[in-house]
Amino acid sequence: MTVLVTGGAGFIGSHLCRALAAAGYERIVALDNFNSYYDPPLKRASAAELAVLPQVKIIEADFCDAPAMARLFATERFRHVIHLGGSPGVPYSVRQPAEVLHNNVQGTLSLLEAARANPVERFLFSSSSTVYGQGVAAPFVEDAPLGVPASPYGVSKRAAELLGLNYFRLHQVPFVALRLFNVYGPRLRPELSLATFARKILAGEPLPLFGDGSVLRDFTHVSDICRGILSALTAPHVAGECLNLGHDQPIAMRHLINLIEQAAGRRAQIEYLPPRGEDLPLTHADLTKSRRLLGYSPRVAIAEGVHEYISWLQTLPRSSVTP
Incomplete structure (x- = not known):
């Protein structure tokens, strides 16, 4: 096979x-x-x-x-x-x-x-x-x-x-x-928002936030x-x-930053930037069809997944974490 x-x-x-x-x-x-x-x-x-x-x-x-x-x-x-x-x-x-x-x-x-x-x-x-x-x-x-x-x-x-x-x-x-x-987890591509936010917070550097942080994303482990x-x-x-x-529980980007702060034990320095036209205001998966046809049901809560990601990131050499 x-x-x-x-x-x-x-x-x-x-x-x-x-x-x-x-x-x-x-x-x-x-x-x-x-x-x-x-x-x-x-x-x-x-x-x-x-x-x-x-x-x-x-x-x-x-x-x-x-x-x-x-x-x-x-x-x-x-x-x-x-x-x-x-x-x-x-x-x-x-x-x-x-x-x-x-x-x-x-x-x-x-x-x-x-x-x-x-x-x-x-x-x-x-x-x-x-x-x-x-x-x-x-x-x-x-x-x-x-x-x-x-x-x-x-x-x-x-x-x-x-x-x-x-x-x-x-x-x-x-x-x-x-x-x-909005898939995330260990080995996440470094240019994605969660990875960028986490690396900037761990390095004590300003993180770029497009808009006011109200954009909603359905992060899925x-x-x-x-x-x-x-x-x-x-x-x-x-x-x-x-x-x-998906996960069917979208969260605001500012909430994501709060979760990263809690997992990392550090405060974010946020650099607010104008919204980008290519970004949708929200993503939110309806899982009715996937549950029916696949038996799909996500298990990993966003707080748990963010904590796991930060723990993984902290195991890397410092040069790999620094943005």
């Missing part, structure tokens, strides 16, 4: 590969191109830790390379595909829209084509809460009308969803879009995300569906 995990050396991917191994999956191919979006040595260190697991094979490749993916799928005969890779980051997508659209849309297309030619039992795509866009009533329900995405990143994720749903209808690729909400993904691999009647994986 071979599983492909794209973005396997990244934040969510590295956690998921461990979860798959613990769940009894015998062969896990972690594919990553180790690009420079964030510090490649961090991802290589994560890959080295994964490579110790006998079930995991690390492959350095670019999933946008369609011929390479066709060869890989023909050789490995994957049973499942979990597509986590791509260009992340809302602000980055505003600066580099062409790159983000290419990697997230064209890259997904190359994997769908490979899966069409070499059939798989399940193709899971890591979508995002950003697809809901502006003006959508909260909590966000999967089958309700979507707004216009506030960033090219949201556009790219929605376009990739539509490609996958099209391949399900035309070619019977068993595609499932999992809309992830990476272990809950991994449990949801594992359920989606084997759940019946989910092909062709979009499903939320």
Whole structure:
């Protein structure tokens, strides 16, 4: 039983590969191109830790390379595909829209084509809460009308969803879009808000806060995300569906800062900045459908998860913590 995990050396991917191994999956191919979006040595260190697991094979490749993916799928005969890779980051997508659209849309297309030619039992795509866009009533329900995405990143994720749903209808690729909400936990990407806030507070430096701190985010622990993904691999009647994986308890950014202060035992120095147009005012997952189809129920409370993250961050060398 071979599983492909794209973005396997990244934040969510590295956690998921461990979860798959613990769940009894015998062969896990972690594919990553180790690009420079964030510090490649961090991802290589994560890959080295994964490579110790006998079930995991690390492959350095670019999933946008369609011929390479066709060869890989023909050789490995994957049973499942979990597509986590791509260009992340809302602000980055505003600066580099062409790159983000290419990697997230064209890259997904190359994997769908490979899966069409070499059939798989399940193709899971890591979508995002950003697809809901502006003006959508909260909590966000999967089958309700979507707004216009506030960033090219949201556009790219929605376009990739539509490609996958099209391949399900035309070619019977068993595609499932999992809309992830504000994932956090150990090995979190350093440019994300929780990581930035925590590192700045621990270093005693001013932290940048866009707006007045009232923006609401549905922070979801990476272990809950991994449990949801594992359920989606084997759940019946989910092909062709979009499903939320969130926490259903959004908190304000100023509350998040308070939780980090409590866990770190230090006060934040906040530098207030103008709001960014690409940021949605809130994210909030409705979990009714995911509970029904996946049995999904998040377990990790935000205060517990923040404390765990700060504890992990404090185990790193000081040079790794300093922003």
